[in-house]
Amino acid sequence: MTKKIILITFLLTFISCKSYGELTVNEVISRAEELNGKKVTINGFFSAGIFYENRDAYENFTAEFLKVPILGEWKEGYYKHCKSKNVLITGVYTKLDLKGELGNYLFDITEFRPVDLPDINCLDFLEPWD
Amino acid sequence: MSASSQDQPLDTRIQSRPTEGKIGKYSQDPNAGDKEFQKILLRSRGDIAAEIELAKANKDRARLGLEVGVAIYQDGDGYTASRPSTDVPTGKAIGSNHLNLIDASPVPIKNAKAIVIYNPYKVRSVKARYENYMRLSKRLNAPVYVTSMYSRSEVFIHSDVKNDRSNK
Numbered sequence: 001m002t003k004k005i006i007l008i009t010f011l012l013t014f015i016s017c018k019s020y021g022e023l024t025v026n027e028v029i030s031r032a033e034e035l036n037g038k039k040v041t042i043n044g045f046f047s048a049g050i051f052y053e054n055r056d057a058y059e060n061f062t063a064e065f066l067k068v069p070i071l072g073e074w075k076e077g078y079y080k081h082c083k084s085k086n087v088l089i090t091g092v093y094t095k096l097d098l099k100g101e102l103g104n105y106l107f108d109i110t111e112f113r114p115v116d117l118p119d120i121n122c123l124d125f126l127e128p129w130d
Numbered sequence: 131m132s133a134s135s136q137d138q139p140l141d142t143r144i145q146s147r148p149t150e151g152k153i154g155k156y157s158q159d160p161n162a163g164d165k166e167f168q169k170i171l172l173r174s175r176g177d178i179a180a181e182i183e184l185a186k187a188n189k190d191r192a193r194l195g196l197e198v199g200v201a202i203y204q205d206g207d208g209y210t211a212s213r214p215s216t217d218v219p220t221g222k223a224i225g226s227n228h229l230n231l232i233d234a235s236p237v238p239i240k241n242a243k244a245i246v247i248y249n250p251y252k253v254r255s256v257k258a259r260y261e262n263y264m265r266l267s268k269r270l271n272a273p274v275y276v277t278s279m280y281s282r283s284e285v286f287i288h289s290d291v292k293n294d295r296s297n298k
Contacts, residue, residue, distance in 0.1 A: 050219075061221040067216060069195030071194060107191060
């Protein structure tokens with residue numbers, strides 16, 4: 001019985017973590033209420049701490065973006081492999097009420113991979129602040 | 131290891147290569163002789179610094195690790211500034227002009243005299259964002275003043291920014 005409970009708990013946890021699949025920035029923002037506080041993997045264009053739907057959205061300064069606070073300094077590998085390109089980022093989507101500021105964030109990043117180089121985890125190039 | 135070229139003041143290196151290829155060029159402060167502008171610029175930097183200190187004190191994860199900026203607008207013979215926000219580096223601020231700074235949603239910045247940005251990173255990361263600052267300057271048709279705690283303040287002005295704006 002105990003084993004079954006453990007198995008069911010594990011499966012439910014696994015499903016809750018994985019059920020969203022790969023999303024786009026616009027999909028996440030349009031499903032903000034549902035996804036708030038959930039761990040998601042997003043495919044989009046990342047530049048200077050901002051995560052856009054794609055390069056066009058970045059170039060056109062669209063209003064739909066996620067802020068991705070980076071608490072550290074990037075090392076050389078980041079600039080070589082990860083800077084200003086399409087990436088997959090996994091983190092916790094959080095919608096915050098910030099007295100008028102746009103409050104779509106991605107916190108607690110656990111994966112950050114260039115789409116064209118999926119074996120590279122860009123977080124390996126991050127030197128966290130003290 | 132001794133200080134590398136990454137630790138040198140930014141402007142030393144920029145001045146040795148005054149153009150940024152197709153995306154624009156670096157320039158000296160076009161508002162250097164405008165005392166009123168320099169006052170609001172100084173005050174804006176102070177407002178941003180206060181915002182950053184507050185964020186540090188509160189361990190505000192929505193502010194730390196992001197650039198914070200202010201938009202400066204012409205206001206008659208003087209200037210006024212938006213409140214510090216992490217939206218400004220994305221080209222948005224509260225209110226589209228100086229008359230409307232207190233209502234709810236950020237909107238695209240229009241008719242700004244200048245943008246002031248604080249970059250919380252070290253020189254290499256600041257340098258990696260040159261393209262972003264030029265892009266922002268072009269988009270907003272205004273100079274972008276960038277301050278970092280590790281380097282001197284810099285002004286980024288895209289070559290498409292009209293001279294009459296910077297000479298107002």
